[in-house]
Amino acid sequence: MDVELVGETAWSGLQPGDGVHVAEVGATEGVPGGWSLITVDRIPVLAIFTILFVVAVLVVAGRKGFFGLLGLVVSGVVLFGFMIPALTSGQPAVWVAIVGSTAIMFVVLYLAHGVSWRTTSAFVGTWLSLLVPTGLGALGVSMARLSGISSEETLALTNLLGDLDFPDILTCGLVIAGLGVLNDVTITQASSVWEVRAAGPHLSRGQLFASGMRIGRDHIASTIYTIAFAYAGAALSLLLLLSLYEQPLNLLLSTEQFSEEIIRTLGSGIGLVLSVPLTTGVAALTVAGAAGAARRSGRGADDPERAAPGPRRAI
Incomplete structure (x- = not known):
C-alpha cells in the first residue's frame, strides 16, 4: 500500500522496512479507502535507550544507582498518578506543585541516600x-x-x-x-x-x-x-x-x-x-x-551520622 508522507514525517528520514502506525481513511461500504500515517513506531529505539540507561546507572553506581532508579519510578507514579490528574481536574496548580514535589523529594532522597x-x-x-x-x-x-x-x-x-x-x-x-x-x-x-x-x-x-x-x-x-x-x-x-x-x-x-x-x-x-x-x-x-548525640551515646564524634534513628545507609 502507498502512504503519503506529509508534514514532519516527510523530514524524518523514513526508510523501507521501518515500522509505522497507519489508519484507513475515506473508506465506504464495499469501497476501500486510502491510508494515512499516524506516527513512526519508535518504541524499539526508546526501549534500547532505556535499557542502556539502566545498565549504565547500575554498572557505575551499583546499589545506589538501583535505589536512584527506583526513586525515579516512584517520582513518575507521583507525577502521573497524582499531579497530572489533579491539574486536569482543576485543583490549584501551585499547591499541587508543592505537595507533589514534596512527595517526590521525600521518596527520592531517602531511597537514594538512606x-x-x-x-x-x-x-x-x-x-x-x-x-x-x-x-x-x-x-x-x-x-x-x-x-x-x-x-x-x-x-x-x-x-x-x-x-x-x-x-x-x-x-x-x-x-x-x-x-x-x-x-x-x-x-x-x-x-x-x-x-x-x-x-x-x-x-x-x-x-x-x-x-x-x-x-x-x-x-x-x-x-x-x-x-x-x-x-x-x-x-x-x-x-x-x-x-x-x-x-x-x-x-x-x-x-x-x-x-x-x-x-x-x-x-x-x-x-x-x-x-x-x-x-x-x-x-x-x-x-x-x-x-x-553521638558523643553522649559513646559512639564517637567523628561519625555524627550514626546518631540518626532508623535504618542507615551512607550517602
Missing part, C-alpha cells in the same frame, strides 16, 4: 529552597502578565480544558522543572558539611557554615550554567525562530515565549542560589546536634 540526619538536612534545605522559585514564579507570571498560553500544546488544552488557570499551570511547570537540579545542589551541600565535620570535629557551627559555603559557591558557579543551558536547549527551536524575525531586541524579549523562558530560568536560578546557604545552615545545625 535514612540519616544528612539526608534529612538535605530534604529540609530542598523544601525551603523550593518555596523561593514557587513564590518568585507566581510573582513573575503575574507582574509580566503572562497568560501561560504560548505553544500549540497549551492552545490545544484551552479547547479541551478551557477552565484551567493557565498562569498557575505555568508556575507549576517552573517548580517541577527546577526540582532535579535543586535536589542535586542540596544533597551535595549536606554531604559537604558532613565531610568537613568529619575532618574537623572541633569546628564550630559558624566555621562549618563558612566551610560549606566556600564549597557551595563553586557549585553555584557551575550549576547556574547547567540550568540556563538546559532551558536554552529545550527552547532551541523557539530561539532559532525568533532570531529570524527582524524585530527590536526589547520587542522579542517581551514576547510571551521569551518572557516565559526568562522568568523560568531566573526564578529557578534564584532558588538554586539561595538553596546553598539554606541547606548549608540546616546541615551545620543538624550535624552539630548529631555529633553531640
Whole structure:
C-alpha cells in the first residue's frame, strides 16, 4: 500500500522496512479507502535507550544507582498518578506543585541516600529552597502578565480544558522543572558539611557554615550554567525562530515565549542560589546536634551520622 508522507514525517528520514502506525481513511461500504500515517513506531529505539540507561546507572553506581532508579519510578507514579490528574481536574496548580514535589523529594532522597540526619538536612534545605522559585514564579507570571498560553500544546488544552488557570499551570511547570537540579545542589551541600565535620570535629557551627559555603559557591558557579543551558536547549527551536524575525531586541524579549523562558530560568536560578546557604545552615545545625548525640551515646564524634534513628545507609 502507498502512504503519503506529509508534514514532519516527510523530514524524518523514513526508510523501507521501518515500522509505522497507519489508519484507513475515506473508506465506504464495499469501497476501500486510502491510508494515512499516524506516527513512526519508535518504541524499539526508546526501549534500547532505556535499557542502556539502566545498565549504565547500575554498572557505575551499583546499589545506589538501583535505589536512584527506583526513586525515579516512584517520582513518575507521583507525577502521573497524582499531579497530572489533579491539574486536569482543576485543583490549584501551585499547591499541587508543592505537595507533589514534596512527595517526590521525600521518596527520592531517602531511597537514594538512606535514612540519616544528612539526608534529612538535605530534604529540609530542598523544601525551603523550593518555596523561593514557587513564590518568585507566581510573582513573575503575574507582574509580566503572562497568560501561560504560548505553544500549540497549551492552545490545544484551552479547547479541551478551557477552565484551567493557565498562569498557575505555568508556575507549576517552573517548580517541577527546577526540582532535579535543586535536589542535586542540596544533597551535595549536606554531604559537604558532613565531610568537613568529619575532618574537623572541633569546628564550630559558624566555621562549618563558612566551610560549606566556600564549597557551595563553586557549585553555584557551575550549576547556574547547567540550568540556563538546559532551558536554552529545550527552547532551541523557539530561539532559532525568533532570531529570524527582524524585530527590536526589547520587542522579542517581551514576547510571551521569551518572557516565559526568562522568568523560568531566573526564578529557578534564584532558588538554586539561595538553596546553598539554606541547606548549608540546616546541615551545620543538624550535624552539630548529631555529633553531640553521638558523643553522649559513646559512639564517637567523628561519625555524627550514626546518631540518626532508623535504618542507615551512607550517602
